Amino acid sequence: MSKSAEEEHPQKAFGWAARDNSGILSPFRFSRRDNGEDDVTLKVLYCGVCHSDLHIARNDWGFTHYPVVPGHEIVGVATKVGKNVKKFKVGDRVGVGVMVGSCKTCECCQQDLENYCPRIIFTYNSHNPDGTRNYGGYSDMIVVDQRYVLRFPDNMPLDAGAPLLCAGITVYSPMKYYGMTEAGKHLGVAGLGGLGHVAVKIGKAFGLKVTVISSSPSKESEAINRLGADSFLVSSDPAKMKSAIGTMDYIIDTVSAVHPLLPLLSLLKVNGKLVTVGLPNKPLELPIFPLILGRKLVGGSDSGGMKETQEMLDFCAKHNIAADIELIRMDDINTAMERLTKSDVRYRFVIDVANSL
Numbered sequence: 627m628s629k630s631a632e633e634e635h636p637q638k639a640f641g642w643a644a645r646d647n648s649g650i651l652s653p654f655r656f657s658r659r660d661n662g663e664d665d666v667t668l669k670v671l672y673c674g675v676c677h678s679d680l681h682i683a684r685n686d687w688g689f690t691h692y693p694v695v696p697g698h699e700i701v702g703v704a705t706k707v708g709k710n711v712k713k714f715k716v717g718d719r720v721g722v723g724v725m726v727g728s729c730k731t732c733e734c735c736q737q738d739l740e741n742y743c744p745r746i747i748f749t750y751n752s753h754n755p756d757g758t759r760n761y762g763g764y765s766d767m768i769v770v771d772q773r774y775v776l777r778f779p780d781n782m783p784l785d786a787g788a789p790l791l792c793a794g795i796t797v798y799s800p801m802k803y804y805g806m807t808e809a810g811k812h813l814g815v816a817g818l819g820g821l822g823h824v825a826v827k828i829g830k831a832f833g834l835k836v837t838v839i840s841s842s843p844s845k846e847s848e849a850i851n852r853l854g855a856d857s858f859l860v861s862s863d864p865a866k867m868k869s870a871i872g873t874m875d876y877i878i879d880t881v882s883a884v885h886p887l888l889p890l891l892s893l894l895k896v897n898g899k900l901v902t903v904g905l906p907n908k909p910l911e912l913p914i915f916p917l918i919l920g921r922k923l924v925g926g927s928d929s930g931g932m933k934e935t936q937e938m939l940d941f942c943a944k945h946n947i948a949a950d951i952e953l954i955r956m957d958d959i960n961t962a963m964e965r966l967t968k969s970d971v972r973y974r975f976v977i978d979v980a981n982s983l
């Protein structure tokens with residue numbers, strides 16, 4: 627049975643929580659465990675606002691436990707390290723992404739794929755092994771087992787780098803796993819929000835030709851001039867969509883709402899790959915004929931393991947990749963969530979936690 631973290635833990639913490647499916651966040655006092663021998667305590671400096679935070683705050687997926695403190699793109703400074711912690715010291719710039727625990731012994735954990743561990747502990751809306759609830763990064767501090775803490779590269783900006791901890795790894799990992807990194811190949815990026823805009827940048831760093839597939843024609847000039855995409859395809863323009871049929875090797879689909887897959891599958895060449903990472907709250911329809919007739923593949927992918935997340939951060943630091951962000955104060959969060967609902971975001975909100983909580 628789950629216990630109240632407020633009753634169980636000795637360290638006082640403060641954050642913002644959603645209490646019901648209105649998703650409206652408000653100040654929330656709770657507690658965190660003491661820093662254990664394998665733990666790192668972070669003072670949270672910045673936290674990105676992922677669309678998954680919104681899905682969970684509003685119970686879109688039907689498994690939210692309220693109150694919920696979202697936030698899994700957490701950047702901070704280490705304020706305590708346990709005696710077994712060798713990789714980090716007090717004062718280090720560190721990050722925490724979508725998970726804070728896993729079993730450490732299963733096949734997935736042994737292969738650095740903790741993100742697929744059946745006993746994964748997500749950063750929020752999850753339970754610790756002792757039954758207590760856990761809470762995310764829209765808060766002043768967090769205590770995390772060192773295995774799930776990342777070293778934040780020196781030349782990476784703390785605020786604009788934060789979204790890489792979920793958005794970055796969620797697009798990087800499938801590109802590596804599904805072999806979507808061969809220079810010169812053509813990548814389509816469907817949905818130009820937080821994940822999509824990072825996918826454009828990472829795709830360019832791999833040497834791909836990148837086309838944004840978007841329902842918003844207004845994003846064209848920014849996609850090309852600011853984010854570095856090679857071209858832009860308006861998904862609601864039938865003539866343009868027709869002329870692009872069979873031109874893409876890979877597509878990464880980041881769309882957050884239910885949408886048809888057929889137009890995307892049509893854009894792929896024979897042997898093309900469509901990887902879906904968006905998490906709409908209802909199933910998508912999968913048209914079988916185009917898959918079979920073009921030997922196409924549709925796959926999914928969930929964030930990435932800790933080793934690969936560190937690799938992605940170092941890759942982004944090397945290629946000067948960070949998110950394009952709008953920095954907000956904690957008390958702007960409800961407006962930001964509302965804007966996220968309307969796709970009015972360029973391209974990730976990041977909360978200036980330390981200066982506004």
Ligand SMILES: NC(=O)c1ccc[n+]([C@@H]2O[C@H](COP(=O)([O-])OP(=O)(O)OC[C@H]3O[C@@H](n4cnc5c(N)ncnc54)[C@H](O)[C@@H]3O)[C@@H](O)[C@H]2O)c1
Pocket residue numbers: 675676677678681792793796817818819820821822841842880881882883884885902903904905906927928929966969971973
């Ligand atoms: N697989 C994973 O591990 C993982 C990780 C992070 C986020 N996600 C999911 O990915 C999705 C995107 O996350 P994000 O933070 O980039 O969100 P976002 O809101 O920043 O971007 C979503 C994009 O989808 C577009 N969009 C929304 N509805 C659309 C529609 N009906 N047709 C076409 N385009 C539409 C929006 O314009 C926006 O550009 C969310 O569902 C999120 O929960 C999955």
Ligand SMILES: [Zn+2]
Pocket residue numbers: 676677678679698724792793
């Ligand atoms: Zn996320």
Ligand SMILES: [Zn+2]
Pocket residue numbers: 728729730731732733734735736740743744745
């Ligand atoms: Zn495991």
